[in-house]
Amino acid sequence: MALSLDTIGPDTKNTAKGRLEPAMPPENRLEMPTQSLGRWSASQERKPVVDRSRWRTYLARLFVFGGGLILTGYGTYEMYQVVSVSRTTVLQWLLVALFTVNFSWIAVAFTSALLGFFALLSQSRGRGPLPTTLSCRTAIVMPVYNEQTSRTYAALEAIHESVEATGLGAHFDYFILSDTTDPEAWIAEERAFLALRQRLGPQARFFYRHREKNHHRKAGNIADFVMRWGGHYEHMLVLDADSLMTGECIVRLAAAMEADPDAGIIQSLPLIINRNTLFARLQQFAARVTGPVIAMGLSVWMGRDGNYWGHNAIIRTRAFADQAGLPDLKGRPPFGGHILSHDFVEAALLRRAGWDVYMLADLDGSYEESPPSLIDLSARDRRWCQGNLQHMRVIGAKGLKLPTRQHFATGIMSYLASPFWLFQLIVGIALVLQTTYIRPEYFARDFRLYPIWPRFDPERALALFALTMGILLAPKIFGTLLMLLRGHERRASGGGIRVVLSSLIEIILSALLAPILMLIQSGSVFQILLGRDTGWQPQRRDDGSIPLRDIVRRHRWHTVLGLLSGISAFMIATSLFLWMSPTILGLLLAIPLSWLSGQLGAGLALKRLGLLRTPEEFRPPAIAIRANELQQRNATFGYDDQDGLLSLYCDPELRERHVEMLSPTSRRKRGEIETDRALAEAKLGDAETIEDVLAWLKPKERIAILKDPALLTRLVGLKSGTSAIKAAE
Incomplete structure (x- = not known):
């Protein structure tokens, strides 16, 4: 490693000069008691300040769940008619049961989307003038975990500028809350923070x-x-x-919270932006077209018994402190330990205590990003799967509202649906195999005069398949129709023909990816049921491809299963092969599809053709343009690419500020021996130059030095083997 003063980047020397303000304001503590899932009394629930009529919400729920029940009943009846041409076997009854579970899931999603479609059709555009005054103070908090500072600090600075432009910036403070465990990322965060403070001055109120x-x-x-x-x-x-929110959106959320004394959480609907790989652009287009329909439907029938998605939402701080202290679940992970999908549970506990939780689905200016490839999505999805399955331990908690339990059931079913569909597929294959190869039982125990031979009604089966596909695709169709009806959105998305072509591309590619995701999610469910914990890895947020060897390793068994399924289905019956062909094709193409999903070139090629284009892509939000500009500027500072210990070695003022920012608990207690610290201290003792110790230290040993002022002092005392650093001294 070549060491020179140039490697520590601009704005590091003298970063702290003249800036002695503490990194955090004085503490003002709130008690946050741990809540019980097993004990609750109705007397603990607060009474609402404003008495609101809820009949519209009840009617919406009757429409969604009553309609879903009717559809499920009809689908189940039709499936029974399909398989009951002759005497019904055990396998056929199992097929009916699995179909009922799976069909009920998509039926409720259909009626909810239909409600959202009607609500959006009748909605008047515009939310009125921006509030001119606020009376309360709001903390804008960004938790980070081993993230690139060029991205996160650019987003936060762009948000700050947008809020200041509303004229109400004095009501907001900004906090970077770091849980970073990577030593280089930790120092990069501190350098970026100190440089940001120096640029913006004390009035910016960044902490x-x-x-x-x-x-x-x-x-x-x-x-x-x-x-x-x-x-x-x-x-x-x-x-x-990866969040971005405009100043107008933030001010409107704050004003809505001030105007509603019963609100505990108000959630916005984030749209996906800034995506360029093929897979990310598919998600971005689908979220823009279908997302508003689904979100509006949820918002209407959930009413004030809503949910929280963990970000881009405003929360009443004292209510959160009083009611959202999460308990640890008994036992070991994956079902025990701390709660992974904490946001659902926090919303449930606030709602239990009488605070309203709801979504402003039509509020513009809330944005996020998405994983750049199928493998990146599956890595994040594995953690979400474990978190949602943990909710099986929470759904029965005392005092929860019925809609809250439904939210938990929806989250659980969103992952159990994959193994249920897989089991239904397996049972269907087994039935065709039984019909084709197993001899009928001519002399049954009940002495019937005809053999027991499973048969199907092909015409009803085809009609039921068409109904299922129609219900499954309906939310996408609703979203496409809305975009076609709204002239400004249609034009911004490339015109009617491009919108339709883009929707067809999204439907086809999603259909091919669906069996791969089914197997990935089914594997996640089985691993969790076997007791395997997922851990917590930082997400990749860049537009980049994954090495082909990793893709092959991840999807080789999907391809093998697709090949075996295709051969087996063709040997059993041509009709079975045709019925399974979408699933077979998706699995056979798993490796090239996954590779293609992460390719920047494929996404950009469609972008140049005006396909999968969203209105926000045609006219990028000003805050997104500004965040991208700031990210490019931040990248030139090089904080994310430089050695943290070397930066502290070269810059005494940065080192001084780093020590000041250390948590009091970071300082080692006398007599305590920590393995990583002991190893770091031993290597410092053996080292003759800074180059020696930087080459020898492992990441955890670097962290031990970074949080120990005494070891930092010993580090600084080392000589340098390079003339550049000697000259700097």
Whole structure:
């Protein structure tokens, strides 16, 4: 490694000069008691301040769940008629049962989307003038975990500029809440924070805190902020590391919270932007077309018994502190331990206590990004799968509202649906195999005069298949129709022909990817049931491809299964092969599809043709343009590419500020021996130059030095073997 003063980048020397303000404001603590899932009394629920009529919500629920029940009943009856041409066997009854479970899932999704479609058709556009005053203070908090500072700090700075442009910026403070465990990323965050403060001045009110241990992960990160500094703020607006929100959106959320004394959480609907790989553009287009229909339907029937998605939402801080202290689940992971999908549970606990949780589905200006490839999505999905299946331990908690339990059931079923569809597919194959190869039983025990031979009604089966596909695709069709009806959105998406072509491309590719995702999610469910914990890895947020060897390793068994399924189906019956052909084709193409999904060139080629284009892509939001500009500028600083320990070695003022920002708990207690610290200390003792120790230290040993002022002092005392650093000294 070539060491020189140039490697530590601009704005590091003298970053802290003249800036002695603490990295965090004085603490103003709130108690956050751990809530019980087994004990609750109705007397603990607060009474609403405003008495609101709920008949519209009840009618919407009757439409969604009553309609879903009717559709499921009809589908089940038709499936029974399909298989009951002759005496019904055990396998046929099992097929009916699996079909009923799967069909009920898509039936409710259909009626909810239909409700959202009607609501959007009748909706008047525009939300009125922007509020001119606010009375409360809001903390805008961004939890980060081993993220690129060029991206996260650019997003937060762009949000700050947008909020300031509303004229109400004095009501908002900004917090970077770091749970970072990578030593280089930790120092990069501190350097970016100090440089940001220097550029914007003290009036910007930016703060930074690094937590020594990421106890309870993101939920623990937010809880730590609430308990230590939450008393300063009536509200907090929670972001993700890939979030963007306009100042207008943030001000409207804050004003809505101030105007509603019963609101505990108000959720916005984030749209996906800034995506360029093929897979990410598919998600971006689908979310833009179908997302508003689904979200509006949910918003109408959920009413004030809504849900929380963990980011791009405003929260009443004291209510959160009083009611959202999460308990650990008994037992070991994956079903025990701390709660992974904490947002659902936090919303459930606030709702139990009488606070309203709802979504403003038509509020513009809330954005996020998506995983760039199929493999990246599956890695994130594995963690979400474990978190949602954990909710089987929470759904029966005392005092929860019935709609809250339904939210948990929906989240659980969203992952169990994959193994259920897989089982239905297997039973269908077994039935065809039984019909084709197994001899009928001519002399049954009940002495019937005809053999027991499973048969099907092909005409009813075809009609039922068409009904199922229609219900499954309906939300996509509703979204496409809305975009075609709204002239400005249609034109911004490339015109009517391109919108239709883009929808067809999205439907076809999604259909091919569906069997791959089915197997991936089924595998995740089986692994969790076998007791395998997922852990918590940082997400890839860049537009980049994955090495082909990793793709082959990940999807080789999907391809083999597709090949075996195709050969077996063709040998059993041509009709079975044709019925299974979409699934077979998707699995056979798993490797090239996954490779293609992460390709930037494929996504950009469709972009040049005007396909899979969204209105936000045609006219990018000003905040997204500004965030991209700031990210390019931040990348030139090089903070994410430089050695953290070398930066501290070269810059005494940065080192001084780093020590000041250390948590008091980071300082080692006398007599405590930590393995990583002991190894780091031993290597410091053996080293003659800074180059020696930088080459020898492992990441955990670097962290041990970074959080120990005494070891930092020993590091600085080392000589350098390069003339550039000697000259700098």
